[in-house]
Amino acid sequence: MLMTNLNHVESAENHKKILEENENVMICCGRMGPMCLPVYDIMEELEDKYKDVKFYDMDFDVPDAYVIKNAPECAGFMGLPFTMYYKNGKVVKATTSIQDMDQVSSILDEYFEKSEYQHSKVAD
Amino acid sequence: MNNIYDVIILGAGPAGLSAGIYVSRAKLKTLILNEGTVGGQVILTHEIANYPGVETTNGFQLINTMKKQAKDFGCTIKANLNITGINLLNKIKEIEVNGSDTYKAKTVILALGGKPRTLNIPGEENFKGRGVSYCATCDGEFFTDKEVVVVGGGNSALEESVSLAKYVSKLTVVHQFDHFQALPYYVEMAKNNPKINFIMNSELREIEGEASVKKVKIENLSTGQISELNTDGVFVFIGYSANIDKVKDLITLNSSGEIVVDNNMKTSIEGVYAAGDCIEKRYRQVTTAVADGTIAALSASDYLMNFE
Numbered sequence: 001m002l003m004t005n006l007n008h009v010e011s012a013e014n015h016k017k018i019l020e021e022n023e024n025v026m027i028c029c030g031r032m033g034p035m036c037l038p039v040y041d042i043m044e045e046l047e048d049k050y051k052d053v054k055f056y057d058m059d060f061d062v063p064d065a066y067v068i069k070n071a072p073e074c075a076g077f078m079g080l081p082f083t084m085y086y087k088n089g090k091v092v093k094a095t096t097s098i099q100d101m102d103q104v105s106s107i108l109d110e111y112f113e114k115s116e117y118q119h120s121k122v123a124d
Numbered sequence: 125m126n127n128i129y130d131v132i133i134l135g136a137g138p139a140g141l142s143a144g145i146y147v148s149r150a151k152l153k154t155l156i157l158n159e160g161t162v163g164g165q166v167i168l169t170h171e172i173a174n175y176p177g178v179e180t181t182n183g184f185q186l187i188n189t190m191k192k193q194a195k196d197f198g199c200t201i202k203a204n205l206n207i208t209g210i211n212l213l214n215k216i217k218e219i220e221v222n223g224s225d226t227y228k229a230k231t232v233i234l235a236l237g238g239k240p241r242t243l244n245i246p247g248e249e250n251f252k253g254r255g256v257s258y259c260a261t262c263d264g265e266f267f268t269d270k271e272v273v274v275v276g277g278g279n280s281a282l283e284e285s286v287s288l289a290k291y292v293s294k295l296t297v298v299h300q301f302d303h304f305q306a307l308p309y310y311v312e313m314a315k316n317n318p319k320i321n322f323i324m325n326s327e328l329r330e331i332e333g334e335a336s337v338k339k340v341k342i343e344n345l346s347t348g349q350i351s352e353l354n355t356d357g358v359f360v361f362i363g364y365s366a367n368i369d370k371v372k373d374l375i376t377l378n379s380s381g382e383i384v385v386d387n388n389m390k391t392s393i394e395g396v397y398a399a400g401d402c403i404e405k406r407y408r409q410v411t412t413a414v415a416d417g418t419i420a421a422l423s424a425s426d427y428l429m430n431f432e
Contacts, residue, residue: 078254078255
C-alpha cells in the first residue's frame with residue numbers, strides 16, 4: 001500500500017472501471033521511493049487545479065500492476081515511476097522516472113482541458 | 125503590514141521545517157516556500173537509524189512528522205513552485221513566485237538545501253528512465269543480468285554499486301580520480317565483489333543509444349584518450365552541491381559556493397539567515413540541519429524583537 005493522500009488503483013478490475021468512468025485520468029505506478037515520492041506530491045498539489053482530471057497512484061509491486069507495467073507504451077521503461085495519462089480510456093502519454101511540476105503540468109495542459117480554477121488567481 | 129510575513133523560509137527540508145516549527149510556535153507569521161517536494165534530500169533516505177530519540181524511521185515518515193508539526197503550529201507551506209525573484213537587500217524582503225505572486229517578509233531564512241550533481245553530458249537527459257538512473261534501489265531490478273556503469277567514487281557510489289551488483293552481470297565504476305573518496309569499508313566491499321570493475325582517472329563524455337542506453341564514451345584524464353564501453357545503463361552518484369543559484373549574486377559565498385554564516389546562522393545580509401546543506405560546514409546530516417534550522421529560527425526571532 002502506498003502511503004500517499006492520492007486515491008489508489010487497487011486492482012486490474014478497479015483500473016478498468018476507473019478508465020471506463022472517467023474521461024481524463026493520470027496514474028503514477030511506483031513505490032515509496034525517492035524517484036516516485038516527488039511525483040505523488042506533485043499530483044496531490046495538482047488535484048485542486050485540474051478538477052477534470054482524476055489522479056491515482058498504484059503500487060508497482062502488486063500483481064495487478066501488470067496493467068501498467070505491461071502496457072506497450074511502457075516498453076523500454078527502466079526507471080520508476082511509470083506514469084500514465086489516459087483520455088477516454090486510451091493512453092495519450094506515458095513517462096518514466098522522476099518528473100517535475102513543469103513536466104507534469106505541461107502534459108496535463110497538452111492533453112487535458114484546464115479547469116476554470118486554473119484561470120482564477122487565488123488570493124493569499 | 126498585515127500582508128507581510130514575519131518570516132519567510134525558503135526550503136522545506138529538515139532545516140527549513142525545523143525553523144518553521146520554531147518560529148511558528150513562537151506565534152510569528154511564517155511562510156515556507158519550496159521549489160520541489162517537501163522534504164529535501166532526506167526524503168530519499170530509506171532508513172534513518174541514528175536520529176536521536178527515534179529508534180528507526182525513514183526519510184518520508186520523519187519529514188511528514190516535521191511537516192505536520194510545522195503546520196499544526198500555524199506555518200503555511202507552499203511547495204512545488206518556481207521562485208522567480210528574490211530581493212533581500214531592503215528592510216522588507218520580497219520573494220516572487222511563479223513570475224506573478226510576491227510575498228513579503230521582515231526576515232528570511234535560506235534553507236535551500238543541496239541538489240544532486242548531474243553529469244551534464246550529451247545523452248544524460250535523453251536517456252533518463254531509459255538507462256540513466258540516479259537510484260539503484262529504485263531501478264536496479266530493471267538491469268537484471270545487464271551491464272552497467274556507475275559514475276562516482278564516494279560512499280554513495282560504492283555502496284550503491286554493491287547493491288546493484290546483486291542484479292547486474294557486470295558493473296564498471298568510472299571515477300575521475302586515482303583514489304576513492306569513500307570510506308575504506310565501502311571501498312573494500314566494492315573491490316571484493318567479483319562483478320565490479322574500476323576505471324580510474326576517467327570521466328564520461330557522452331551517453332549513446334537508441335531506445336535505451338547502448339554505450340558510453342569515456343575520457344582518460346591522464347592521456348586524453350577517448351574510449352567506448354558498451355553498457356545497458358548508467359547510474360550517477362557524484363555527490364551534491366549547495367542549491368544557491370537563486371541567491372549567489374546577493375550574498376557572501378565561500379569558494380565552494382556555500383553560504384557563509386556566523387554562529388547564529390546570520391548571513392552577510394541584515395535580516396537574512398541560512399541553515400542546512402546550503403551553508404558552509406563540514407558535516408551534512410539530518411541532525412545538523414535540524415540544529416542549524418533551530419539556531420536560524422531563534423536568531424530570526426531575536427532580530428524581530430528589535431524590528432521597527
